[in-house]
Amino acid sequence: MTVIPIPADSLFGVDNLPYGVFSTDGTPARVGVRVGDHVVDLAAALDDAVFAEPTLNAFMAEGRARWDAVRARIADLVTGDVADDAVHAVTDVTMHLPIAVADYVDFYASENHASNLGRLFRPDAEPLMPNWKHLPVGYHGRSSTVVVSGTDIVRPSGQRKAPTDAEPTFGPSLRLDIEAEMGFIVGAGSPMGGSIAPDEFADHCFGAVILNDWSARDIQAWEYVPLGPNLGKSFATSISAWVVPLQALEAARVPTPAQDPTPLPYLRGDQDWGLDIDLAVEWNGDTVTRPPYAGMYWSPAQMLAHTTVNGAAASTGDLFGSGTISGTEKNQRGAFIELTWGGAEPVDVAGEQRTFIVDGDEIAISATAPGANGGRIGFGEVRARVLPAHTD
Amino acid sequence: MTVIPIPADSLFGVDNLPYGVFSTDGTPARVGVRVGDHVVDLAAALDDAVFAEPTLNAFMAEGRARWDAVRARIADLVTGDVADDAVHAVTDVTMHLPIAVADYVDFYASENHASNLGRLFRPDAEPLMPNWKHLPVGYHGRSSTVVVSGTDIVRPSGQRKAPTDAEPTFGPSLRLDIEAEMGFIVGAGSPMGGSIAPDEFADHCFGAVILNDWSARDIQAWEYVPLGPNLGKSFATSISAWVVPLQALEAARVPTPAQDPTPLPYLRGDQDWGLDIDLAVEWNGDTVTRPPYAGMYWSPAQMLAHTTVNGAAASTGDLFGSGTISGTEKNQRGAFIELTWGGAEPVDVAGEQRTFIVDGDEIAISATAPGANGGRIGFGEVRARVLPAHTD
Numbered sequence: 062m063t064v065i066p067i068p069a070d071s072l073f074g075v076d077n078l079p080y081g082v083f084s085t086d087g088t089p090a091r092v093g094v095r096v097g098d099h100v101v102d103l104a105a106a107l108d109d110a111v112f113a114e115p116t117l118n119a120f121m122a123e124g125r126a127r128w129d130a131v132r133a134r135i136a137d138l139v140t141g142d143v144a145d146d147a148v149h150a151v152t153d154v155t156m157h158l159p160i161a162v163a164d165y166v167d168f169y170a171s172e173n174h175a176s177n178l179g180r181l182f183r184p185d186a187e188p189l190m191p192n193w194k195h196l197p198v199g200y201h202g203r204s205s206t207v208v209v210s211g212t213d214i215v216r217p218s219g220q221r222k223a224p225t226d227a228e229p230t231f232g233p234s235l236r237l238d239i240e241a242e243m244g245f246i247v248g249a250g251s252p253m254g255g256s257i258a259p260d261e262f263a264d265h266c267f268g269a270v271i272l273n274d275w276s277a278r279d280i281q282a283w284e285y286v287p288l289g290p291n292l293g294k295s296f297a298t299s300i301s302a303w304v305v306p307l308q309a310l311e312a313a314r315v316p317t318p319a320q321d322p323t324p325l326p327y328l329r330g331d332q333d334w335g336l337d338i339d340l341a342v343e344w345n346g347d348t349v350t351r352p353p354y355a356g357m358y359w360s361p362a363q364m365l366a367h368t369t370v371n372g373a374a375a376s377t378g379d380l381f382g383s384g385t386i387s388g389t390e391k392n393q394r395g396a397f398i399e400l401t402w403g404g405a406e407p408v409d410v411a412g413e414q415r416t417f418i419v420d421g422d423e424i425a426i427s428a429t430a431p432g433a434n435g436g437r438i439g440f441g442e443v444r445a446r447v448l449p450a451h452t453d
Numbered sequence: 454m455t456v457i458p459i460p461a462d463s464l465f466g467v468d469n470l471p472y473g474v475f476s477t478d479g480t481p482a483r484v485g486v487r488v489g490d491h492v493v494d495l496a497a498a499l500d501d502a503v504f505a506e507p508t509l510n511a512f513m514a515e516g517r518a519r520w521d522a523v524r525a526r527i528a529d530l531v532t533g534d535v536a537d538d539a540v541h542a543v544t545d546v547t548m549h550l551p552i553a554v555a556d557y558v559d560f561y562a563s564e565n566h567a568s569n570l571g572r573l574f575r576p577d578a579e580p581l582m583p584n585w586k587h588l589p590v591g592y593h594g595r596s597s598t599v600v601v602s603g604t605d606i607v608r609p610s611g612q613r614k615a616p617t618d619a620e621p622t623f624g625p626s627l628r629l630d631i632e633a634e635m636g637f638i639v640g641a642g643s644p645m646g647g648s649i650a651p652d653e654f655a656d657h658c659f660g661a662v663i664l665n666d667w668s669a670r671d672i673q674a675w676e677y678v679p680l681g682p683n684l685g686k687s688f689a690t691s692i693s694a695w696v697v698p699l700q701a702l703e704a705a706r707v708p709t710p711a712q713d714p715t716p717l718p719y720l721r722g723d724q725d726w727g728l729d730i731d732l733a734v735e736w737n738g739d740t741v742t743r744p745p746y747a748g749m750y751w752s753p754a755q756m757l758a759h760t761t762v763n764g765a766a767a768s769t770g771d772l773f774g775s776g777t778i779s780g781t782e783k784n785q786r787g788a789f790i791e792l793t794w795g796g797a798e799p800v801d802v803a804g805e806q807r808t809f810i811v812d813g814d815e816i817a818i819s820a821t822a823p824g825a826n827g828g829r830i831g832f833g834e835v836r837a838r839v840l841p842a843h844t845d
Contacts, residue, residue: 163596163597164595164596164597166683169680179679182679183679190678190679192612192614192621192675192676192678195612195614195620195621196612196621196676198676198679198680198683199680199683200592200593200680200681200682200683201592201593201594201595201683201687202593203556203593203765204555204556204596205555205556205645205765205766205767205768205771206645206765206766208645215646215764217763217764218762218763218764219762219763220584220587220588220717222584222587228587228714229584229587229588229717230717231717231718231719253597253598253600253688253689254607254843277763280763283584284584284588284590285679285680285681286582286584286679287571287574287575287582287590287677287678287681288561288590288591288592288677288681288682289592289677289679289680289681289682290592290680290681291558291590291591291592291593292759292760292762292763292765295593295760295763295765296645296763296764296765297645297764322620325612325621325622325623326623327623367684368684368687370610370611370684371609371610371611371669371672371684371687371688372607372609372610372688372689372843373595373597373598373684373687373688374597374598375597376597379597451646451764
């Protein structure tokens, strides 16, 4: 038996206990929980077949009462003796995509980001559209290209046309960018014809991850009217490997910024679901921006309420992104197109002047939040290297 | 043993042989093929476990060589004696959603439709966006609300704001509409980082269905800038129960209309994948419009090539819609917003003047195409009744 050591400053103490899917050499992918610098194999430690599954979906579908019961049991377990063969060093495991993604929706919930992008994409118009403060604007993305942290990203090719070009050309994206976001995962769904009120959020949302919504700005700018982004985004979306349970975020809950005009009743609730999460974006090892989630205009509870208010079903494994997180300051902007103002204001990255992503660059987004014990909890990171475009 | 009767004018002769998922009272859903007015239980008739699955996905994943072999075997089977217990009258079975939908993308490939909608949604601007003739514009929709023909559709509620309203209001959509489309189903996918050229279409596309992209025009008009349609569409998409194999559409293949400017090389192929399919839309039993698929500007082979050219994965069960099919004539327009010009020109429906859908209305879209034997083949229909909005 082993007592798992938890360093005093660990972001993975018993107030966190995020779930992930891992394997060791030659063993199948299964569910584990992270404790300090170790992974506890839940299939082995709890002797429960739901954790022998290769995704969290079966467990997530069991609902909130079961999530609470399992979390309490794990907290007991990992503060006592754990069977040796159920404990692995985090450096000895391979992490896998933790969920089978059902529908994926990406929102646009930062007022600073929406305003900045509006100025960059539509310089002659009002930056914020008239609907923006009335509803959380979002669109559906491609589920099959959601990948886990550590997966290399191949630069996409597509049609690009600068305003000064006469015709579009085809080739590798010249303006490859990131969007630093948080992602939220639906555990317990709702049927077609039903809806999820903002105050029912915790009964349906299982947890949160860091999300990088890779964006080819040149492809996006040419394609996106009138039906929204498609190939400029659909090539890849990366998420972090550890799903932080919603229960671990109690101490991070804050009010959203004041919402004026007052949202329609279906978007109102008594519970605060703003979240005080701090993100940091590393570009080749240099921290270039620190987006603060607490400033997001729309809460994830409002996003889920909006998604389902028309009777659309919510499913176990649905993933929704917050949209790029940008604060009021330049060094809080969560996308390079904003940080460099469309490429006009390069930033220093490890001694080089940079605008968009160069082949071989490595991007890592990390995030932390206040924990229940007065310290902080971590989401880990979403990290990826960018490889050159395929050429046929 | 039974010889299955096939009426001389049947749309379901041996040149069609569409696949579906059916059940009879108290039996599990399984794969069948339609022959005349009967359904042949393939799990029973071919003694193959892949047809005992509750969707076509496992069979579709086996790929083109297997699709060809099974089709040849079925053609032999159904022209001879078939075991009695493998044959059911089509009136005795319940049809189910034939596929587990992976990613769902909806295109916008009719020049007439895109121009008409442009005039209606953006009366002060050029109706066709500058990108429209360079790429098949499309967006991702909600997979979890794709339902089979016969499923009732509940009128969605959401935010609506007419240009003359000061503020949006919440309530049932007042401008509920259809979009008559064809849907195409990916059988054999391609991995992330790969792509599917237009001339590789038949190796990947399993077959086609009729698709009704239900649309709440008032919700859509308010929400869709700048990221495209979301709740105006995500409440429901209906598809027909029978998947017509691509092999059955050989005689329907025609060139697309001339494409000017010439598309970029990745959108060009030597094969014609325009399709001479005739649709008809019944509104409470009255045929109100007959959209011709042959006029669609972009082919489904071009749509799939575009979807994957950035390295996005294609998956077994991916569904993509053509977008509303509208011909040059008023009585060929595939959406009521076009047919009634935004509600300004009501049409006669069973003796009543109608613009948008009224609770209790029943919509049925049918389609036929030339078959290999000189006659016609049928897609069946996608039929649904509209129920009143839920009120809480």
